Amino acid sequence: MKKKETKDVMEVLTNLKNIISHKPSPFKMVEEIQMMKFKIRPLQGDVLAINLNNERFLETIWSLGKLDEFFQKEYRQLSKKDQEIFIRYFDGFYKNLQQELNKVKLYNKKGPPKTSILEMEIFKERLLKKKVN
Numbered sequence: 001m002k003k004k005e006t007k008d009v010m011e012v013l014t015n016l017k018n019i020i021s022h023k024p025s026p027f028k029m030v031e032e033i034q035m036m037k038f039k040i041r042p043l044q045g046d047v048l049a050i051n052l053n054n055e056r057f058l059e060t061i062w063s064l065g066k067l068d069e070f071f072q073k074e075y076r077q078l079s080k081k082d083q084e085i086f087i088r089y090f091d092g093f094y095k096n097l098q099q100e101l102n103k104v105k106l107y108n109k110k111g112p113p114k115t116s117i118l119e120m121e122i123f124k125e126r127l128l129k130k131k132v133n
Contacts, residue, residue, distance in 0.1 A: 007074065007077045007078055007082075008082070009078055009082035009085045009086055012074050012077075012078065012082075012086065013086070013089055015070075015074075016067070016070050016074075016093075019066055019070060020063050020066060020067070023059055023062065023063075024062075026053070026055050026058055029058045029059065029061075029062045030053075030058060032062060032065070033058065033061055033062055033065060036065035036068075036069070036124060037124055037125040037126075038061060038065060038122060038123070038124055038125075039122070039123055039124070039125050040052070040120055040121070040122050041120060041121045041122075041123070042118075042119075042120045043119040043120055043121055044117055044118065044119040045117050045118030045119060045120075046118070047118070047120065049107060049118075050106040050107055050118065051106055051107070052106070054104060054105070054106055056100075056104050057101070057104045057106060060097055060100050060101045060104065061101070061122065063097055064094070064097050064098075064101075065124070067090070067093060067094060067097065068124065071090055074086070101122075106118070
């Protein structure tokens with residue numbers, strides 16, 4: 001029986017930091033976000049009044065997508081103890097990005113309409129894998 005090779009959590013977290021800190025151009029981010037299969041569903045308000053090409057918005061969505069991809073790739077390769085450390089770091093980073101997303105000013109230059117409330121859902125489309133019997 002082969003023993004599973006584990007990675008060092010500090011090395012993994014350093015790699016994550018390097019990925020997130022080296023953001024591509026806004027144009028490239030949009031391409032990557034589309035490949036990540038993010039979807040935006042308006043729940044309430046006028047979506048046409050907002051600027052979805054806001055650079056801070058794109059950076060935050062891109063970072064969330066990269067964080068998710070990284071987690072899917074690296075988590076199982078860590079020891080149980082390192083997985084706990086990784087989860088704590090991941091949760092903190094994820095919450096920070098969500099807070100950042102909530103602070104982004106998405107309205108066009110003239111600002112939000114006085115009576116407008118905007119609520120939207122941002123999610124990643126995932127295909128469910130069928131189990132083979």
